[in-house]
Amino acid sequence: MNDITLTINGKQVKGKAGNTVLEICQANSIDVPTLCHLDGLSDVGACRMCVVEIERERRPVPACTYPARDGLVVKTSTERLERYRRQILELIFTERNHFCMFCEQSGDCELQKLAYRYQMDNVRYPYTFPSLPVDSLSDYLVIDHNRCILCGRCIRVCSEIVASHTLDFGRRGWRTLVGADLEQPLGESSCVSCGACVQACPTGAIFNKINLYKGKTDECQQIKTVCPACGVGCELNALVKDNNLVRIEAPRLTEPRGPLCPIGRFELLYQTTPRVISPLVRGKQGELEECSLDRAVQVVAERLKETKDGFAGIISTRIPNEILSLFNKFISEVVGSGSIDTLDGESYRIISEGIKQFQNNGKGLGIECPIEEILKADCIIVVGADPESANPIVSTLVRRAVSQRKTKLIVIDPSRDVFPLWTDLWLKPRVGSEGVLLSGLTKVLIDKGLVVPEKTKAELVQSVGGYGIGEVVRTTGIEKDSLELIAEIYGQAECGVIIYGEELLKRHDASLVTAILNLANITGNQVGDKLRVISLKPRANSRGAWELGLAKGIKQDKPKALYLLLADELVGEELLSWLRRIDFLVVQASYHSPVTSMADVVLPSPIWAEREGKYVSMDGRVLESKQVLQLKDGLPQDREILIEISKKLGRELS
Amino acid sequence: MAKVKVATAWLDACAGCHMSFLDLDEALIGLANAIEITASPITDIKEFSPVDVGIIEGAVSNTHDEEVAKKLRDNCKILMVWGDCACFGGICTMRNLFSKEEILRRCYIETESTKDGKIPSLEDIPPLLEQVKPVNQVVKVDCYVPGCPPSSKAIHYALTELLEGRIPILPSEIMRFD
Secondary structure, eight states, X not given: OOEEEEEETTEEEEEETTOBHHHHHHHTTOOOOOSSOOTTSOOOOOSOTTEEEXXXXXXXXXXXXXXXXXTOEEESOXXXXXXXXXXXHHHHHHHSOOOGGGOTTTTSOHHHHHHHHTTOOOOOSOOOOOOOOEEOOSSSEEEEGGGOOOOOHHHHIIIIISOOOOEEEESXXXXXXXXXXXXXXXXXXXOOOOOHHHHHOSSSSEEESSSTTSOOGGGXXXXXXXXOSSTTOOEEEEEEETTXXXXXXXXXXXXXXXXXXXXXXXXXXXXXXXXXXXOEEEOTTSOEEEOXXXXXXXXXXXXXXXXXXXXXXXXXXXXXXXXHHHHHHXXXXXXXXXXXXXTTHHHHHHHHXXXXXXXXXXXXXXXXXXTTHHHHOSEEEEESOOHHHHOHHHHHHHHHHHHHHOOXXXXXOSSOOSSTTTOSEEEOOOTTOHHHHHHHXXXXXXXXXXXXXXXXXXXXXXXHTTOOHHHHHHHHOOOHHXXXXXXXXXXXXXXXXXXXXXXXXXXXXXXXXXXXXXXXXHTTOEETTEESEEEOOSSTTHHHHHHTTOOSBOSSSSOSEEEEEEETOOOOHHHHHHHTTOSEEEXXXXXXXXXXXXXXXXXXXXXXXXXXXXXXXTTSOEEEEOOOSOOSTTOOOHHHHHHHHHHHTTOOOO | OOOEEEEEEEOBSOSHHHHHHHTTTTHHHHHHHHEEEOSBTTTTBOSOOOEEEEEEESBEEEHHHHHHHHHHHHHEEEEEEEHHHHHHOGGGGGGGGSOHHHHHHIIIIISTTOSSOOOOOOXXXXXXXXXXXXXXXXXXXXXXXXXXXXXXXXXXXXXXXXXXXXXXXXXXXXXOOO
């Protein structure tokens, strides 16, 4: 783009054609007050705080929407502009309830800050005192329309960044209200509770209802860390006051990986489950009794000596690499059994077997593309996956692609359409027939010549599986027309991304993974040396643990004893019933749960915020998480416990 | 030099602004050398005589508030108001979301702890205005010290400026609305 030169406040400044006057001011550190502008969102000129004078314009114009041109002469601060800005503030204050003394946002409010800046010590206009509704029925959010200035930042972040399109303006003129869908209560609307609007709101109109009045931004320490919830690995900004988590914000809200989901933004704050604050050992009466760490460690060590090979280890993948490696060493060297798994290890074994069948001695999970590819896609196939519950930000990216790029979205799932508002085509193959469907699709793609010829030779035969189209239609229950339509959309796409996940992996069939990789390969859906395929990974460090080789699998069908390093993860019913069969169970966990109550020894463990270390995101980025909270009551880190047990066995662990 | 005469009043208010004034602590000693407080809730003198500076805390909520504001305005050269209620209407204006009748009925008849309540209607009780107003909608105001309450620092700044012969406008870093 071409450089342009403007004169702003008498100085020559440079910018690019296509910039707005505001963008050029900001790039050149020229202060222009704003209210409805938020970096990364489109500009609408709603508030008029950024008005500037431009030579040959008859009246002041908003800098945020005024396209800069070569030779413009701009003034950002004149007596008249300052007077107008103060007047605009006064009008905003009279429009609704902007009395600060009982507002949650007071101290963090952009409107209030501007009023201070313009020394607005009185208002010359009569107040209107409208009586507007407050919607406080959603789980996390409150919308108080009385505090709303109609800047539209919530609406723009909801559509442009989160692509939920829940919020919009309703009604007209001064009666305008921000509404969810067709003025549904937020809790009953299409709102995904991601809280981006809370962060975008400049006033106290949208706020998080549970963390009220816990602390202002200025009073908090801000620590950047990584979300422990799922494999996306979102960056979090944790606001901490007096060793309490006050709030979690997105440090880069408007970037592709910027927005957070309700788990990252809200649920992490609301842990009410009782913590394990003391080691417990099962006593003679069969009850769990509190004891010293030394005694608990002694009991575990003695049992280890007896059991040796029969002792297996399972670890959560919410835990960073450093502890994972240490645990791996502990089980293979100190315990000596090498019988180790992660809670999500089965998924890995299927994925990695599938990749191996596709490309032996390849680069394993490194064959998958970064999730940003979703934003570039013109066709997305979601097969046996539910991103909204597994990896909500993946779901956000899919919605963004569909709403901003007119990407075709195809869902393959026997039981439900996981993107009901967004799907172009939902294929319902009979349960268990996904493999046949994928083979059929491959065949149609070849028949229609929608493949890269040099990639469609010998290796294809395996995935086609020799099914005739008639057989595919009979087995899957999918019409030939639908198959052909999908083949055309995916085959002709410039950038087709396939996302698969838990539902597909539940079939325990690695050839499904191979078939998906093959599809991407023959259609040339490749970016660098990666294929446009994404497998959803359930935990923050699933990939880290898998690549460190912790998902080997438990060797014994029924180990004699088990060391479960659970940390702050909760386990499902299926694992519970398996754990019941184990004679001696050591559980190292942050929270009391059904698992700790069935354990023979319970050891404490920090939660995500109390530890630090490296995570590997689902698409292979190495992320550094920081310790946000100090451990209370002298609780040990996981490392210390593993080292202590090793010491009792006369082994050095480091 | 003769002391500057000051009268203060509170209208529909919580007294917080006057408390903030008393929170000036040792600075009060210095001020006492420069100003003389005549009528004020602090001196408990209720009749205004002519003064240099009148100070009002609180919003205008009933006919009595209106009368006090007008009387003080008539008796002072400079009228300063303290606090968000006097500057903007503040928390008192919450009742503006309802009609006067609704408010009185709710307060005197419908409150859960009230039995056989009735709305007081003695001549001596000043009737409520339809709407609660900031002071500048009733009389001319010369300077404003917002805050809920304004900090002692803000009050001190404003008084000192006045004593120096300037009409105070709080600097941004001292101004607070909460």
